[in-house]
Amino acid sequence: MKKKRVANFVKTIVCLFMSLIVLAPFYMVVINSFKTKNEAARMSLGLPTEWMFNNYIEVIDKGNLVQGFFNSLCYAGISTVLGVVLCSMAAFVLSRKETKLNNFLYYFFLCGLFFPVNYVTLVRVFQWMNLTNTRLGIVLVFTSSMMPFCVFTIYSFVQSVPVQMDEAAVIDGAGPISLFFKVIMPLMKPTLVTCFILEFMGVWSDFLTPLYLSSKSKLFPMTMAVYQFFGKNKNYWNYIFADIVLTCIPVIIVYLLGQKYIIGGITSGAVKE
Amino acid sequence: MNKKKIYPQWFVIIPLIIYAMFFLFPSLLGVFYSFTDWSSRTALNGLHFVGLDNYIEIFTSNKNYGSGIFNTFRFTIISNVVKLIPAFFIAVMLKGGLKGKGAYRTILYLPSILPFVIIGLVFKSIFNYNTGLLNTALEAIGLGFLKQKWLSDLGVVWTSIFGVDAWRGIGYVMTIFLAGLNSIPQDYYEAAEIDGANFWHKLRYVTLPMMKGSIMINLVFGVTYGLKVFDIIYVLTNGGPGHATEVITTYAFQLYSNGQYGMSTALNSILLVITAIIGIFIVKFMSRKETE
Numbered sequence: 001m002k003k004k005r006v007a008n009f010v011k012t013i014v015c016l017f018m019s020l021i022v023l024a025p026f027y028m029v030v031i032n033s034f035k036t037k038n039e040a041a042r043m044s045l046g047l048p049t050e051w052m053f054n055n056y057i058e059v060i061d062k063g064n065l066v067q068g069f070f071n072s073l074c075y076a077g078i079s080t081v082l083g084v085v086l087c088s089m090a091a092f093v094l095s096r097k098e099t100k101l102n103n104f105l106y107y108f109f110l111c112g113l114f115f116p117v118n119y120v121t122l123v124r125v126f127q128w129m130n131l132t133n134t135r136l137g138i139v140l141v142f143t144s145s146m147m148p149f150c151v152f153t154i155y156s157f158v159q160s161v162p163v164q165m166d167e168a169a170v171i172d173g174a175g176p177i178s179l180f181f182k183v184i185m186p187l188m189k190p191t192l193v194t195c196f197i198l199e200f201m202g203v204w205s206d207f208l209t210p211l212y213l214s215s216k217s218k219l220f221p222m223t224m225a226v227y228q229f230f231g232k233n234k235n236y237w238n239y240i241f242a243d244i245v246l247t248c249i250p251v252i253i254v255y256l257l258g259q260k261y262i263i264g265g266i267t268s269g270a271v272k273e
Numbered sequence: 274m275n276k277k278k279i280y281p282q283w284f285v286i287i288p289l290i291i292y293a294m295f296f297l298f299p300s301l302l303g304v305f306y307s308f309t310d311w312s313s314r315t316a317l318n319g320l321h322f323v324g325l326d327n328y329i330e331i332f333t334s335n336k337n338y339g340s341g342i343f344n345t346f347r348f349t350i351i352s353n354v355v356k357l358i359p360a361f362f363i364a365v366m367l368k369g370g371l372k373g374k375g376a377y378r379t380i381l382y383l384p385s386i387l388p389f390v391i392i393g394l395v396f397k398s399i400f401n402y403n404t405g406l407l408n409t410a411l412e413a414i415g416l417g418f419l420k421q422k423w424l425s426d427l428g429v430v431w432t433s434i435f436g437v438d439a440w441r442g443i444g445y446v447m448t449i450f451l452a453g454l455n456s457i458p459q460d461y462y463e464a465a466e467i468d469g470a471n472f473w474h475k476l477r478y479v480t481l482p483m484m485k486g487s488i489m490i491n492l493v494f495g496v497t498y499g500l501k502v503f504d505i506i507y508v509l510t511n512g513g514p515g516h517a518t519e520v521i522t523t524y525a526f527q528l529y530s531n532g533q534y535g536m537s538t539a540l541n542s543i544l545l546v547i548t549a550i551i552g553i554f555i556v557k558f559m560s561r562k563e564t565e
Contacts, residue, residue, distance in 0.1 A: 011366055015377045018363070022380055022440070025395050028406055043404045086288040093284040105285060112296055113493070114552030116501050116522075118303035118541045120529050125299055144295035147288060166279060176281045205388035207504045208522075212529070223390045227508070230394055237398060244391050255386045259379060263448055 033241035040238035055242040059229070063243050064217065068225035072250070074135060075210075075221055076203040079142035084195050086143070087150035092184055094151070095158040096166070106155065112148030117141070119212035126213065133216050141209055146199045157191040158184075190261065197258040201251050222247045300545055307539035313532025327539035341519040342543065348434075348506075348520060349499030355435050356442045357491055363443070364450035365480070378451070381444035389441075393508025396437045400424050425514050434509060434518060441505075446491050453487030454480070493555055500548055 024045075032040045033055055035048040060066060094106045122141065123132075131137030161184065169183045185192070207223045214220060220228065226243050233239055255262065310323045331338040363381075367374055384392065399406040400423035408420045423433040461479050470478065503522040506512065512519035512527070521544045528537035 007369075008371065011369075011371050014363075014366065015371065015373075019377060019380045022384055022444070024406065025399060026383075028399070029395055041404065043398055043401065043406060044409075045406070086291070089284040090288040093280045093282065097280040097282075102285070105289065108297075109289075109292065111549070111552055112292065114497050114548040114555070115297070115300055116541060116544050116548060117296060118299045118538060118545070120525070120534050120537045120541065121299040121302040121306060122295065124302065124306075125295070140291060141295050144292045147292045147296070151288075170279055176279050176284075179279060180284070201386050205386070205390075207388065207390045207507075211526075223388045226394070227390050240394065240398075244394060247391060248387055251386050251388070252383075255383070256379075263378075263382075263452070 029241045029244055033238060033245050035238050037236055037238055040241065041235065043237065052238065055238050056246070059239045059242045060246070062233075062239070063229040064220070064225050065222065065243065065246055067218065068220055068222040068247075069250075071135070071219060072204055072221040072223075075138055075142055076200045079139045079203055080146070080196055080199045082139070083143040083146045083150055083199060084192055087147055087195070088154050088185065088188060088192060089180065090147075091151050091154035092158050092180060095155050096163070106151070109148055109151040112145070113152065117145055117209075119208065123212060133214060133219060135219065138209065138213055138219065141213065142203050142206070145209075146195075146202065150195045150199065153195055154188065154191050157188055161187050193258070194261045197254060197261055201254060204251050204254075300541075303538040304542045304545070306535055307542045309535050311535040311538070313534070315534075323535070327536050328543075330536065331539060331543070337516050337519070338524055338540065340516065341521050341524045341540075344518065345500060345502070345520045345522075345544070345547075347431075348502055349496055351431075352435055352438045352442075352499050352502075353492070353495040355439050356446050356495065357488075359439070360443045360446035360491075361450055364447045364454055365476070367447075367451060368454045378444075378448060382448055383444065384441045385445035387441070389504035390508050392437065392441055393505055396433075396440075396509060397424070400433060424510055427514060427517055430510060430514065430518055434506065437509065438505060442495075446495070449487050449491050450484070453484045457483045496551060497548065500544065500551070 028043065028045060031045065031047065032043060034051050034053065035055075036050065036052055039048060090109070094102045094109075126132045126137050129137075131140075165183060165187065166179060169179045174183065204221075205223065206221075207227070210219065210221050210224045214224070217225075217228065226240075226247050229243055230240055307327055308322055308324060310321045310326075367377065371377070402408060402420070402422050405423075407423065411417060411419050421429045424430055457480065461483070462475055465475050465479050501522060502520055503526070506518055506520055506523055507526070510518045512523045521540055525537045525540040525544075528534075528540065
């Protein structure tokens, strides 16, 4: 019994230490975002001598954050909803109608898990399709780049939904569209929510896609806006930190609300073996 | 039941078109363009086939693109080793049940949801030589001699990058390991204990074999992430000091910015071939497991 208590004590110390290492940068960012320029440049962990709440107002204005926020929301929101709905349709049919072609198409989707996106030629494709510097283009790129993961995750979930459900619905007179949207989709809710949350956070964090595909700052998501702001104001760490806090808050909220689904989602594959 | 009717093929075709158009087609187009002199001047001079010139340039020029390819592999291997092994032992440790386990998991997972740009910027400030948190902390605990120019010293810059990457990724890897561990029936351990197994025996003969699935998932995600790494290096060092930390993707972006599109797509195509080989290998492995 005593041995166990010692072990538990050691475990707690290790966990506390690791949590400290993770949380220290967060603390540093938040506390320094309330300081004056000179004080923040020292990056100490002490409390600010004077709380500069104004930093936030200042940075929202200077850093183009309102625009950035709505761009991020637009990219992450629309592309994720579109991606998850389209992928669940594809995964449903691919899993239920196992023809040779569909099996091939499943792996065709899957190979995107490994392939890199070629942004240089994507710029070319955008020119051909008149999508250069449009939100629609960026949304479609995000949608297509989440497809491999979503099809993969939803496909394995569909297999656990009994085919009898389909049969019962069809006997009750449901057509393919009402079968899918009224019967199957509600059953897939846990996976769909997981995919939605993971991909939403992924798009929100993405940097590479807008870096290549948007040359107008009007189209920049928050990540790009922060980076641009950093480039212009390298010495104003108080503003940079305030900017960072504002960019992180949305993802952290989504994370805390959807934690249950995230852990369940990323681990379902691991447990299934 | 008429399968054609209740599982309409257009459910697949619409996503397929978007996916092919904006994901796979550009990749294949990149292979085509990698054999041309496509550049920002093409509009004036026209597009010409140059055969393997771009590839020859990559492997023989004095610009060190080869080291970018080497660094990509180095990052992939080392970043996975420094995340997977500690994360595995932390998971084993957390598994036994501990007060506040859920809270620790929430905290340790937190960094992996943040944008890389943000993490890069934060660590740029932490690594600052004079005022950064890391050097200050080292001095405060009497380890001032360990102070480093974390991002500009050739000897430690990779360590810094791996450190930041581990800071971000360990919680994620650990969460997947924990799920794998929790799916192992407790009886297996009890049976092993009756047979007189100690901690290491149990790890070797019960835990590891039962964890194949989660190790595999972590490896797949880790390797594909490592090969495609861009954000963290771009923000932390931008390939510097000199070209010491360039990887394939940072070189490709640089060439793109310089208007050397053909060269950029050639580098991208090399990455495509590397990931395709590894991908085919993994998909084969997975489909074999499914049929078993």
